[in-house]
Amino acid sequence: MKLTTAKRHLMTGISYMIPVVVAGGLCMAVAKILGGALVGNAVGTIPWMINSIGAAAMSFVVPVLTAFIAYSIADRPGIAPGLALGLIVNNLKAGFLGGMLAGFLVGYFILWMRKCFKVPKSMQGLVPIIFIPFFSTVVIGLAMYLVLGEPVAAAQNAITDSLKSMQAGGAKFSLGAAIGAMMGFDLGGPVNKTASAFCNALLAEGINGPTAAKIVGGMTPALGIAAAVLLGGKKRWNPAQRETAKAALPLGLCFITEGVLPFAAADPIRVILASSVGAAVAGGLTQLWNVACPVPHGGVFVIPTMTNPMGFIAALIIGSAVTFLMYYAMKYNALQSDEVLEDSSELDALEI
Numbered sequence: 001m002k003l004t005t006a007k008r009h010l011m012t013g014i015s016y017m018i019p020v021v022v023a024g025g026l027c028m029a030v031a032k033i034l035g036g037a038l039v040g041n042a043v044g045t046i047p048w049m050i051n052s053i054g055a056a057a058m059s060f061v062v063p064v065l066t067a068f069i070a071y072s073i074a075d076r077p078g079i080a081p082g083l084a085l086g087l088i089v090n091n092l093k094a095g096f097l098g099g100m101l102a103g104f105l106v107g108y109f110i111l112w113m114r115k116c117f118k119v120p121k122s123m124q125g126l127v128p129i130i131f132i133p134f135f136s137t138v139v140i141g142l143a144m145y146l147v148l149g150e151p152v153a154a155a156q157n158a159i160t161d162s163l164k165s166m167q168a169g170g171a172k173f174s175l176g177a178a179i180g181a182m183m184g185f186d187l188g189g190p191v192n193k194t195a196s197a198f199c200n201a202l203l204a205e206g207i208n209g210p211t212a213a214k215i216v217g218g219m220t221p222a223l224g225i226a227a228a229v230l231l232g233g234k235k236r237w238n239p240a241q242r243e244t245a246k247a248a249l250p251l252g253l254c255f256i257t258e259g260v261l262p263f264a265a266a267d268p269i270r271v272i273l274a275s276s277v278g279a280a281v282a283g284g285l286t287q288l289w290n291v292a293c294p295v296p297h298g299g300v301f302v303i304p305t306m307t308n309p310m311g312f313i314a315a316l317i318i319g320s321a322v323t324f325l326m327y328y329a330m331k332y333n334a335l336q337s338d339e340v341l342e343d344s345s346e347l348d349a350l351e352i
Contacts, residue, residue: 013069013103014200018296020057020064021203025294027054029305061204062086062099069100073107077128081106081136088141092149095156096201105140160205173284176213180283183217184275188258200296208292212306213283215255215293216316220282221275222252222259224323236331255299274326282319286312
């Protein structure tokens, strides 16, 4: 199995998992806003009901991840066994790691069955309906219960405890800065996606702090670069670049980092350096100020659901200002050194 293929299957599972996390996280966040921190004890009230709906949605996070990893590998026959294995993983408390492992095992076991499971022609129609769901669920389910479940659960708990201790200790700024820098480095590319997947995995385990670093790290590049272009004067940036910046600004507010890509393509070193440093500062500050977000996406629209929303806003402003000042200064120095600016036609071709 190639690494790129495995990553594609994992990202498919995560892409189906995220709407479940969004629905559950938003419901639970709204319930806490309406009913307070102890909303779970207010049985029978509307906030309690909303919180219960969110908790029900969150209980399906790992099963959906497992089912759609298996679906990506083995197509529709992987969905039912994947859902069953995801619930088993929940029971074993093996978390995101267990769900991911079970999804790959189910998917590739089904592929193996298709190749090796020979039945008479009269029974071939029963293979995807009976034999594949039954045998894949039983075999991989027993493997999880008898062999894999406890070690994976122990590994999951060790990772979770380690990250919780980092958030409680002096390393929390470093953790947030690393996440932010990765988000700002390639602006939606593989490094960005790796950091995002890491934070989504932690969110599925109820660790919400890194998600705040992820979101702020994805917003600051677009806001800082766009501000530098729009406020930097016509001598430094041509009309095409200024129009692109006008589009990047609202994209950044919505946590869409890709609005910076035209600038990164035309001036990669300065843009990537300014974006990474600003996002690292913002991400580190969110963790230093104990900002946590229960929702994996949404930009400014999910700020009210965060723990310490004013801390998030302050980190966003400071990180964007760092990106703005770095990029503005580097462009100014380039002009002072009589460096030739990029031809405007290059950005015109990349304009979003």
